Amino acid sequence: MSLIRSSALIVLAVASARGARAQEATRFTIRVENISRGEVLKLSTGKTAPFVSAPVLWVVHSGNTNPIFTAGQPDAGLGLEQLAETGNPSRLAGALRTRPGIVQVGAEDLPTGAAAHGPLTPGQGYEFEISARPGELLSTAWMFGQSNDLFYSNDRPIALFSAEGKPVSGAMTTQISLWDAGTEVNEEPGLGPNQGPRQATPDAGVAEQEGIAHVHDRFSYPRTADVLRLTITPAADAMSAR
Ligand SMILES: [Ca+2]
Numbered sequence: 001m002s003l004i005r006s007s008a009l010i011v012l013a014v015a016s017a018r019g020a021r022a023q024e025a026t027r028f029t030i031r032v033e034n035i036s037r038g039e040v041l042k043l044s045t046g047k048t049a050p051f052v053s054a055p056v057l058w059v060v061h062s063g064n065t066n067p068i069f070t071a072g073q074p075d076a077g078l079g080l081e082q083l084a085e086t087g088n089p090s091r092l093a094g095a096l097r098t099r100p101g102i103v104q105v106g107a108e109d110l111p112t113g114a115a116a117h118g119p120l121t122p123g124q125g126y127e128f129e130i131s132a133r134p135g136e137l138l139s140t141a142w143m144f145g146q147s148n149d150l151f152y153s154n155d156r157p158i159a160l161f162s163a164e165g166k167p168v169s170g171a172m173t174t175q176i177s178l179w180d181a182g183t184e185v186n187e188e189p190g191l192g193p194n195q196g197p198r199q200a201t202p203d204a205g206v207a208e209q210e211g212i213a214h215v216h217d218r219f220s221y222p223r224t225a226d227v228l229r230l231t232i233t234p235a236a237d238a239m240s241a242r
Pocket residue numbers: 148149150180181182183184185186208
């Protein structure tokens with residue numbers, strides 16, 4: 001498929017605060033897994049197609065709002081359209097790097113154990129490490145591969161620490177939902193000719209200009225928890241030290 005194969009692992013750390021925070025930062029391992037099996041998309045043609053998940057953009061930040069997008073507002077032109085329409089998070093990762101309140105930005109596109117960079121096919125997962133201090137939050141976004149402009153993201157920033165400053169641990173999938181970037185008219189998932197795996201060019205499709213919203217159209221989509229799992233695991237020393 002033509003979906004994102006480009007970038008190697010990108011980690012754009014904001015250097016200024018780096019030295020000062022090194023001692024008190026907690027390391028976390030983040031896993032994003034495509035837990036679907038076989039071909040779970042049932043098409044109107046009677047055929048089926050696999051659920052595919054694109055590379056993951058992640059942001060550690062201090063503000064209380066998701067810095068990747070604003071619900072109800074149209075795409076800000078920083079690269080969300082490219083993430084949602086092609087799966088490539090590189091442009092948005094670069095743009096977010098200099099935004100206020102951003103601690104660290106990265107993208108992961110190498111499935112665990114895979115030889116090549118690319119999207120997650122059924123059964124594959126990405127794993128990457130972040131570090132954060134109490135009060136800092138995590139936001140993520142990645143394309144629903146078999147779509148025109150749909151992406152998964154957290155509705156609100158994901159807390160990395162409890163109110164008492166203890167690192168969180170476990171599955172956070174319930175905080176993730178499917179959004180429509182409002183930049184391209186939706187076609188049937190898994191079938192549309194202008195969707196990630198099938199489109200002739202990165203821009204193929206009918207443009208739209210809508211506010212970013214939870215996907216709401218005439219098609220059906222798998223329940224997020226049936227196809228994806230996002231897990232946060234703090235480093236062992238962080239657990240024992242607190
Ligand atoms: Ca759309």
